Amino acid sequence: MSLDTVKHAAGTPESAQPWKELGLKEDEYARIREILGRRPTGAELAMYSVMWSEHCSYKSSKVHLKQFGEKAPQTDALLVGIGENAGVVDVGQGYAVTFKIESHNHPSYIEPYQGAATGVGGIVRDILAMGARPVAVMDPLRFGAADHPDTKRVLPGVVAGVGGYGNCLGLPNIGGEVVFDPCYQGNPLVNALCVGVMKHEDIHLAQASGTGNKVILYGARTGGDGIGGVSVLASETFDSTGPSRRPAVQVGDPFQEKLLIECTLEIFREQLVAGIQDLGGAGLSCATSELASAGSGGMRVELDTVPLRDATLSPEEILMSESQERMCAIVEPGKVDRFLEICEKWDVIATVIGEVTEGSRLEIFWHGEQIVDVPPRSVAHEGPTYHRPYARPDWQDTLQADDAGRLARPANAEELRAQVLALVGSPNQASKSWVTDQYDRFVQGNTVLAQPEDSGVVRIDADTNLGVALATDGNGRYAKLDPYTGAQLALAEAYRNVAATGAKPLAVSDCLNFGSPEDPAVMWQFAEATRGLADGCLALGTPVTGGNVSLYNQTGDQAIHPTPVVAVLGVIDDVNRRTPMAFSEQGQLILLLGDTREEFGGSAWSQVVHDHLGGLPPAVDLEREKLLAEILISGSRDGMIDAAHDLSDGGLIQAVTESCLRGGNGARLVVPDGLDAFTFLFSESAGRAIVAVPRSEELRFTDMCGARGLPVSRIGVIDGDAVEVQGEFAIPLAELGAAHEATIPGLLV
Template identity: 75%
Template sequence: MSTDSVRDAGATPEVEQPWAQLGLKEDEYARIREILGRRPTSSELAMYSVMWSEHCSYKSSKVHLRQFGEKAPASDALLVGMGENAGVVDVGGGWAVTFKVESHNHPSYVEPYQGAATGVGGIVRDILTMGARPVAVMDPLRFGPADAEDTRRVLPGVVAGVGGYGNCLGLPNIGGEVVFDPSYAGNPLVNALCVGVMRHEDVKLARATGAGNLVVLFGATTGGDGIGGVSVLASETFDEQRPTKRPSVQVGDPFMEKVLIECCLEVFAEDLVVGIQDLGGAGLSCATSELASAGDGGMRVALDRVPLRDPSLSPEEILMSESQERMCAVVEPSKVERFLEICAKWDVSATVIGEVTDGDRLEITWHGDLVVDVPPRSVAHEGPVYERPYARPGWQDALQADAPASLPRPADGDGLRDVLLRLVASPNLADKRWVTDQYDRYVLGGTVLAQPEDAGMVRIDEETGLGVALATDGNGRFAKLDPYAGAQLALAEAYRNVATAGATPLAVTNCLNFGSPEDPDVMWQFAEATRGLADACRELGVPVTGGNVSFYNQTGDVAILPTPVVGVLGTIDDVARRTPIGFGEEGQQVYLLGTTRDELAGSEWAHALHGHLGGLPPQVDLAAERTLAQILVNASRDGLVDAAHDLADGGLAQALVEACLRRGTGARIWLPDDLDPFVALFSESTARAVVAVPREEEVRFSDMCTARRFPFVRIGVTDGQGDDALLDVQGLFSVTIGELRAAHTGTFPRLFEQDVQPHA
């Protein structure tokens, strides 16, 4: 096949091009021709198609995402904000932390193992690109019904992929979620978060500056896997599973990534790079155009220098390939020899493929022929921006009016006991050890809290004990009932989880998972959720540092629940002061913090036991969340609590069960007289936590709550240990720790044990 050069493109304007097959709209193709003053070459068309895809360009979400900057609270901690590969925050003592969450949803449905594995690999490289050593990962996951046949195909593969890649990298998996809902059937959500640590002076940025500096491609060779991943898979709706989509899924090699990490860190330590970018979505198209666009000149690249593992690849395919474990660095000529020496030491392939120019064009040649000649900003940062039409759905009012008031509520102790045991065994609330035991949670030796704790926590400074805590949350049912409030509730829960562990919430990342932006109903959900999240971040004082938007999460015309997944990072001066969720010693006083209301719409009780979704979600009270966080952080710092657990899915009942099971300690509980027992146990009102206070600290703890005028009430005492100990809700029912454990831990093995398959 002859090369389609820039010269050819200028001479043959009439040539028909497959712009629609590459995901471009007719007006987008026309705009490309207008920018270039001619038809694009096939290589240019490939670049624009992937870089102008929804996944890369954020063309439907940009107008809404701007709020995260416009409404951002003042923050002395923010070192690098949105726009880079990941945000960076100052955590004290000269340390900086970078973190981000992204999606790999559609690839994980097509090829569960590789889709999930390369999702982990991609987010790890984003963190590495900032100059940081990756220190932990997390995985918020969502699937169709737990007993569905396809869930039994997808979930074991996804879990194996997350664990296989992360374990091979030697990174602890410290948290995440596993959630089931029918809306995710055929469109699971596989979101991956990574956190990394560096010194302030080590921060790196993705930009190509300095004419004459060289462009070095290093890492794995380039193959045919992942071609068109961001445009073919991530930026269109699934109508059905087609084998032809399989080449769009990348294939990961975690051992290659492990040496690439160490190679990069040694290169960083010797200050050998001017700018650096990983090759993830859109591959070389993204790395070259973004580096050049963010720099102070142009770039010229010889594409035929790219090391290939498939020599039959065309220039278009090389530009679109999303082969994993690759990086692109800008290096001063005087430092290239040392850069290549370090790569050789780590057995990492490295090739000079181009240089920074003093022009304003991105020029790419193929065996001497010029096949790309474009303004880099037009590819990377000046793609189409859509103000998609949106409107409140006609069905929203009826949905909100369909409150669960008519659902049967148990009125006696036996009925309450039965509901509790059924809920703790329900897939969303059941023990997730079958999943988390496939992950290494303690490798590297820095993990101090991990699943099933409220937040994951890692030590980042051995001398001082300085650490960071992270939590991810997102309730799609709440967001369906009210997307504005639902996004705020996701933030509030992650914020509360971090504070419950004893850390001060500092910054936010998010992964916004929605259906098709071309559907006005979906776009309204997205607009409302984004507005709600931006408003709540401002009120809580935590800036958004970056994140990801994932659209087209639907099968045919059936969209997933709107699912804004929110990650919150917090700091703790000394991880020795962390607060676990489990009740420990006997004789400690159990307190309930916060206000409980009759709020069961969208609850796990309504969902798991009645298949009901309707009404209004729990009330958002951000001022109360902020005060509760202050109490929990101060109580942790001053040693006033031995355990703390936030109240969320499943309400007080689930929190008590998990607190008892964590360290095998029972409790005698008396419910507040002014609450209906069912509401007291299963309401999902927010801004609440349950804590265990040593008897000698009761006065100090009570004074702290009173001084802040925050509601608190003593509801019990820890009592007994071992399987025969009781969770005794006095006057109503009791259940042994052993019976709770059997109900809580049996669900996942029963559902998925037979589906475990070995993976290479």
């Protein structure tokens, strides 16, 4: 087969091309021809197909995502915002922190281990490309029904992939989620987060400037794995036949990535790069077009110089390959030799594949023949923009009218006790230690808090004990009932989790997981959730620094629940003052902060006891969330509270159970006046937390709450070896612990 060159393409306008097979629409293909003034070459078609995919171009979502910029709160903390590999936040003392969350959902269903592993590898390289040393990872995960046979295939493979890759890199896994719901049966969600640390002056951006500067590809050789990964896998709906298309899933090598990290950090220290980009989704197509588009000139690439694992790869396959552990750097000619020396030292393959040119075109050659001649912005940043039709679905009113308040409540204390045990032992509320024990949470020695704490906390400066806290949250059941409120509840919970450890929330990254954008009901859910999150971030003063959209999480006409996952980053001046969740001192008082109302829509109780989803989710009061956070942070800073735990899924009894089991101490609880025991235990009203306070600090703490208008009530004391609700029941910790710990191993082993 003869090479499809630019000259050949210009002379054969009617040649048939596989644009449809590459995921392009007919009008998109016509637009490419219009941009180029001719038909594209095969290599150009490959580049446009992956870069204009849903995953890379955000063509269905960007009209809604612009709200994150339009409504962004003003803050001096934001150093780099949306548009780069990851956002960067000032955390004081000259330090900057970069963090981002992304998805690897479809690949992880097809090939659970490699899909999850390469999801970790990809997000780590995003952080590295900003100039930061990666210091920790997190993994919010969602699977189908816990007792479904396919969950036994997907979950262990995903967990092994996350742990295997992260553990080999020596990065602690400090938090995340494991959620089960039948809606994720054919579309598990594997979201990955990484956080990195640098000094302000070490920030690097993805741009190719300086005529004559060299383009260096370094890292692993390019292979046939992951070809079309983003366009084939993440940009269309699964059919009902199950896993397929395994070649489109990337294969990871964490040891190669570890070498790449250390090599890149040494290159940064010697200030050898003018611009840098990791190779993730869309591979070389993305790296070359984005670097050239963000720079001041053009770029010429000799594609046949790319080191290959498979010599039979075509130019199109090389451009589309998403082989892992690769980076692309722009280097001044006088610094190339030293750059290559450092790569050789770390046993990292490095090759000069091109240079920055004076023009405005991205030109790629194959054995001397030109196969690409495009305006780089048209590939990287000027893809299609869709204003997808969206409409509130007809069934939404019926769903919301099916209020959980109609469900039968426990008739007596014995039933109440049984439902508590059922709740804390249910798959979503049970201990996830079977999962988290496969992750190294304390490698590097800087992890201060990790799963199952409310937030992961990492020390970033050993001299001052400056640290950062991170939490991820999302409740698809809430978002199904009301996408706007559901997104704000996800934000509020992550914000609250960070504050519960004593850290001040600063910024947000998000991963928006939804069904097919071609379904108006799904697009309505997306539009509402995005609007809710943008409004919420403005109210809380936490800008969105970047993130990811994952669409087409759908099998046939069955979409997942709308699942906006929100990550909140906070800063704590001294990690020695962090607040854990464990009830560790008998005799301390347990205080409930916030208001408890009859709110059971989407609750864990309604799911576990009645398999019900309906009504409205808990109301959101973002001013109350800010006030609660301020109280939790002040109480931690001033030494007034010894433990804190937010109230969310499962309500108060879930939080008390977790704090008691974590500390090995029981609790005696008293139902406050005005509440019945059932509402007290199971309500999921937002804006609440429990704290453990030494008796000597009770007055000072409650006075602070009263002065600032935050409701507070004493609900019990840490005591004994059981959780007792006065006048109702007592459950020994041994019995609670057995119910809490046995579920996940029993389902998966």
